[in-house]
Amino acid sequence: TQLLEQSPQFLSIQEGENLTVYCNSSSVFSSLQWYRQEPGEGPVLLVTVVTGGEVKKLKRLTFQFGDARKDSSLHITAAQPGDTGLYLCAADSGYSTLTFGKGTMLLVSP
Amino acid sequence: NAGVTQTPKFRVLKTGQSMTLLCAQDMNHEYMYWYRQDPGMGLRLIHYSVGEGTTAKGEVPDGYNVSRLKKQNFLLGLESAAPSQTSVYFCASRPGRRPTNEKLFFGSGTQLSVL
Numbered sequence: 001t002q003l004l005e006q007s008p009q010f011l012s013i014q015e016g017e018n019l020t021v022y023c024n025s026s027s028v029f030s031s032l033q034w035y036r037q038e039p040g041e042g043p044v045l046l047v048t049v050v051t052g053g054e055v056k057k058l059k060r061l062t063f064q065f066g067d068a069r070k071d072s073s074l075h076i077t078a079a080q081p082g083d084t085g086l087y088l089c090a091a092d093s094g095y096s097t098l099t100f101g102k103g104t105m106l107l108v109s110p
Numbered sequence: 111n112a113g114v115t116q117t118p119k120f121r122v123l124k125t126g127q128s129m130t131l132l133c134a135q136d137m138n139h140e141y142m143y144w145y146r147q148d149p150g151m152g153l154r155l156i157h158y159s160v161g162e163g164t165t166a167k168g169e170v171p172d173g174y175n176v177s178r179l180k181k182q183n184f185l186l187g188l189e190s191a192a193p194s195q196t197s198v199y200f201c202a203s204r205p206g207r208r209p210t211n212e213k214l215f216f217g218s219g220t221q222l223s224v225l
Contacts, residue, residue: 009150031211042114042200042216043153050211088152090214096141096160096206097168098214102152 003027004091004101012107016078021104023089024071030092032072034063037086037103046074079108112136116201116217123191123224131186131220133201140206142184143168143214144176146197153200159184160206191224198222 005024013019023032031050035043047056049065049072056063060083062075076083086105090098114135123129133142140161145153155168159178173195175187184203188195198221202214 006152033213035214040218042202042218043214044216045213048211048213090153092211096166097143097155097158099155100145100153102150 006101010105020075022073029069033090035088081108084108114217120221133184135203139203141204143202144186145200193224196224
């Protein structure tokens with residue numbers, strides 16, 4: 001089982017600030033997914049990264065996959081209250097299952 | 111298209127009682143999963159299924175059983191509930207045509223409290 005370490009565990013910022021959250025492992029990922037979960041709901045996929053060094057953008061969110069495919073980051077520019085939620089990274093084992101990190105809880109205050 | 115539907119949404123049990131959580135998906139997905147989510151612990155895989163009639167253990171299977179008699183349904187059973195099973199339970203599915211890179215579709219969860 002791949003162990004995924006997410007940091008920070010909790011982040012509280014003001015609207016308009018920038019932030020970066022991280023997902024790290026000692027293992028190489030075949031692919032990595034980022035999900036966002038809002039209170040009372042299940043996680044929803046934001047992006048999947050597959051290639052080492054890959055960068056994907058989703059509006060104000062930028063996702064990067066490390067060159068060695070052992071780490072990933074999520075950068076949010078000019079955070080808004082609607083970005084509040086739990087951000088989870090998940091690694092595909094290649095054997096039918098996904099392993100999730102413990103998540104980063106983001107709170108964006110107006 | 112309802113996606114992934116979990117029932118019930120909330121349940122309170124006494125220690126030792128049994129119950130079954132139902133997950134239904136209408137997307138013709140092959141793969142289905144049961145996760146539990148506890149504060150600070152992320153999502154942990156309980157059991158999963160890669161097709162009708164098949165099941166496999168995940169990371170935390172003890173105290174749970176599952177069945178996949180029909181492709182669209184995945185049942186999670188607690189035979190004798192314990193307070194340690196108080197958690198939010200999520201069901202998820204994915205097509206299974208390409209096991210890697212496919213996204214998971216999640217239900218909205220079941221909040222279970224065991225007193």
